[in-house]
Amino acid sequence: MHCQYILPLSLLTLLSLTGTLAQTWSVWYRGSDRNSVICASKGSSVVFDCTYSYPATHKVIKKLWFTPRGGKKLDGSQQGDVVYDTSGLNKTRYRGRTEFYDQDKNCTLKLNNVTEDDSGRFFFRFHSKKDNQDPQGFTGPGGVDLNISVLSLKLNENGPVKERDNVTLACTSSCNPPQMEFLWFKDGRPLPGVSGVPGGQYPLGPLSPNDTGCYTCGLGQGTSTSILLDVRCKRKWITAEKKLPTKPVPQIQKATLSTPEDIYENMRQSAKPITDPDDLNYAELKIRPAPSP
Numbered sequence: 001m002h003c004q005y006i007l008p009l010s011l012l013t014l015l016s017l018t019g020t021l022a023q024t025w026s027v028w029y030r031g032s033d034r035n036s037v038i039c040a041s042k043g044s045s046v047v048f049d050c051t052y053s054y055p056a057t058h059k060v061i062k063k064l065w066f067t068p069r070g071g072k073k074l075d076g077s078q079q080g081d082v083v084y085d086t087s088g089l090n091k092t093r094y095r096g097r098t099e100f101y102d103q104d105k106n107c108t109l110k111l112n113n114v115t116e117d118d119s120g121r122f123f124f125r126f127h128s129k130k131d132n133q134d135p136q137g138f139t140g141p142g143g144v145d146l147n148i149s150v151l152s153l154k155l156n157e158n159g160p161v162k163e164r165d166n167v168t169l170a171c172t173s174s175c176n177p178p179q180m181e182f183l184w185f186k187d188g189r190p191l192p193g194v195s196g197v198p199g200g201q202y203p204l205g206p207l208s209p210n211d212t213g214c215y216t217c218g219l220g221q222g223t224s225t226s227i228l229l230d231v232r233c234k235r236k237w238i239t240a241e242k243k244l245p246t247k248p249v250p251q252i253q254k255a256t257l258s259t260p261e262d263i264y265e266n267m268r269q270s271a272k273p274i275t276d277p278d279d280l281n282y283a284e285l286k287i288r289p290a291p292s293p
Helices: 001-022 260-269
Strands: 026-029 036-041 047-048 049-052 057-066 081-085 099-105 104-113 120-129 136-139 146-147 149-154 169-174 183-187 201-204 213-221 227-229
Touching: 026 120, 036 047, 036 081, 047 227, 049 120, 049 227, 057 104, 081 099, 081 104, 104 120, 149 213, 169 213
Parallel strands: 036 146
Antiparallel strands: 026 049, 047 104, 049 104, 057 081, 057 120, 099 104, 120 136, 120 146, 149 169, 169 201, 183 213, 213 227
């Protein structure tokens, strides 16, 4: 007999709890009761997940997202810049970059093409009204922190990179730890992914001259500054042997050898036009007196 009362009692508790929640103003961000942190790269899109509730007797008349700026408090008590407002009173810098998922009690906001200036804390706030009473506003505590990542790419090799070497590209983010997978590019074209490698590292090798190029890493749509990888060919020594011609040099039959000037003049007058290529490649030239008649 005792068991038959368990179901009605549980159902009554559930209905009571549901009624209690329906009578409260609440906002939930991704990250439950603590601040939600999103790390994104410049130029990417971010999504602030959000749901809210309010008393069933009230009607929501306004919804907005804002970020405290200019010395405003970060606890959500001071609005600062309006990022999105259902009334259209958005800050100019955010116009055309926001998408609001206004369905039922979903308050999710998407912010596109983020920049470093977008770093900060974001809050959702809504205003509701009951009959002829004055409107009431509620801001979800905690908010969502947005950090824009700055990427840095390094090579684990300090000296010249040679053919058949193995190197590793290392990409680091100012977000710790990064919440997205790194992307890798060579000359602006995506590189294939690698498995079993720690995040932020990309191994290359054994290298060949075809690996020469500009490499970058990225998060989302943002990329790091590029690194030029110049693969130097290993020097190959080539041994060559050239035999000198053995063609005999015609002797000068008649020469006056009293002075060097006489020798030169006699050679000049006796010279013939060079028609044989081998005439240019003698290892040495010997001049000696002609034999006595």
